[in-house]
Amino acid sequence: MISPWTTEIPESYERLMRGFGIRSFSELLDRIPEPNHLMRRGIIFGHRDFERVLDAMLNDRDYAVMTGLMPSGPMHLGHKMVIDELIWFQRRGAEIFLCVADVEAHVMRGLSYEQIRKLAVDQYLSNYLALGLDLDKCHVYFQSESEDVKNLALTLGTRVNFSELRAIYGFGADSKASHIFYPLIDAADILHPQLPKFGGPRPVVVPVGIDQDPHLRLARDLASRLGYVPPSSTYHKLMRGLLGEKMSSSNPETAILLQDSPESVERKIWKAFTGGQPTAREQREKGGDPSKCVVFELMAYHLLEDDRELARLAEACRSGQIVCGECKRRVIHLTNRLLEELTLKRKRYLERAREYLKSVRP
């Protein structure tokens, strides 16, 4: 509990946790070797059965990490959290399965496979490399190319009926056949690292945003029906959008895109919603509320590695020592430094990601 940040789990998350039996991640924090900033700050706030994975990790037993990316738009900072978590797992020698959810992007968003492949390489895989994930050590696959996943989905789908899917996803008479079936592909993504060809049943953890939990519940349910180890999961908070709403790749003004120019970053952050007072004078008198501030969120999630520095910033905000303008200038500077570095690396890695893509076959 280094910064006040760690204690703050919004009521909506608490409700989800109670309702669905998600446990608090902070309970495990003492046992976790060198937890990363997302763990230390409670941004990764919840889990299911993560002990199982932690035990395997601490005792050098076999386990895997499963994650996915859906290339339906440009990559933004909200996507970076999972990569930071993957890099943490990879440093501990984890076997990582990385699914490019091209079927999802095609079926659920109507993109062509050509568009999707371009986005996957230009926006995601090259950025993953730039952020420091070693893709050569991951099992990267495209759903559209994985017989394993699609065939497993068809097998899993013999064990779930329409009313169960309706209860989880709200399907109705006008739901499209492929939308109804898609959750089985997602469940198959999650369970396929336990297929005999990948080593059979074993702990697998899926790092997700809390909004992905329905997929986890379905996969866990199917796992216990079919002799797989129910997958574990960690849950990170969803970054709010810059205007105070949910960050979204479909509205570029709500998110810092990894491809944003310095001018875009500056414009977006100047417009961002903060926890400050209406005027600098009021801010000096009453202080601000960093827990409501999306600018502070950028600091906590991505820009300040040092917990004490983050705590000092929160305190300076609350006490009125600094005002939003100063803070925003600093965030603009740090964000642009981060993006500039990423852009350089991404350019270096782009050809690599494209080449790599060609060699990927499930």
Place this chain on the structure above:
Amino acid sequence: MISPWTTEIPESYERLMRGFGIRSFSELLDRIPEPNHLMRRGIIFGHRDFERVLDAMLNDRDYAVMTGLMPSGPMHLGHKMVIDELIWFQRRGAEIFLCVADVEAHVMRGLSYEQIRKLAVDQYLSNYLALGLDLDKCHVYFQSESEDVKNLALTLGTRVNFSELRAIYGFGADSKASHIFYPLIDAADILHPQLPKFGGPRPVVVPVGIDQDPHLRLARDLASRLGYVPPSSTYHKLMRGLLGEKMSSSNPETAILLQDSPESVERKIWKAFTGGQPTAREQREKGGDPSKCVVFELMAYHLLEDDRELARLAEACRSGQIVCGECKRRVIHLTNRLLEELTLKRKRYLERAREYLKSVRP
């Protein structure tokens, strides 16, 4: 109209034809080059848009034939009709797509993929070779191995909703997800010969039993929504079972299996339902009714190539010149001769079918 057989389309078929706009195959018979016995005798009794395929065939334009086999049990004579039709198409240089519906056998019947592959080779592909189909000239593929088919199914499934599928297949809240989705795989099987990699939109004919028409209706509907040529179809009658009911691979006593021993054939045919009178004496006096006789059906569908010989047999039955015992002895003899020949060839082709299997990749 060579034998009385050709005129006989049961009321139930007439109703289906009227209800769903299936046209009479006999209308086209004059234009068809060297029609086979199933065509001449009205066993292939209906079609949709077969003119389109016939025109392509007669004018040396591109077209394809699409068919499938579901390896869920032993092959019986009822399965042979489609092979006879395929051989006829193959002699006319048709490009044939042959789908081994292993996903269907797994999802709908619960067989393991190992069981299915064994059945596919031992019961079907080896018999297809033995019957004279040149598999080397067909595109043989397993659904479980075809990315093309599964990905096309997922695309097609974005254009059909649950209520449409419910209307065609009667799905409900307790229908399994993979059962709901399976018709899209079937539609994708039917449409995939029109994918760009196979040459793009063109006439495709699917020879089926009348019970398969729902799949055709769905595929035709999707074709017109998505810019494919609506697939044509031919419909053959379903052989009745030996006891007068539907022939079924799940009850081996109702069908002549291609692997039946001479003793089994003898036993089954002696027990078979006929159109004869209760006693030989009554038969001599009143004559029998070949149109009700499953033994005559075996003659017409499989055992007598010569139409005049078949017509003579029908007449001899109706006039009481022959009794059921004589006729059954002849059918037993002819069936066993056919199966003996098939068994010899099948043994020769079994290794071939297995080898061939290994090389099959979509």
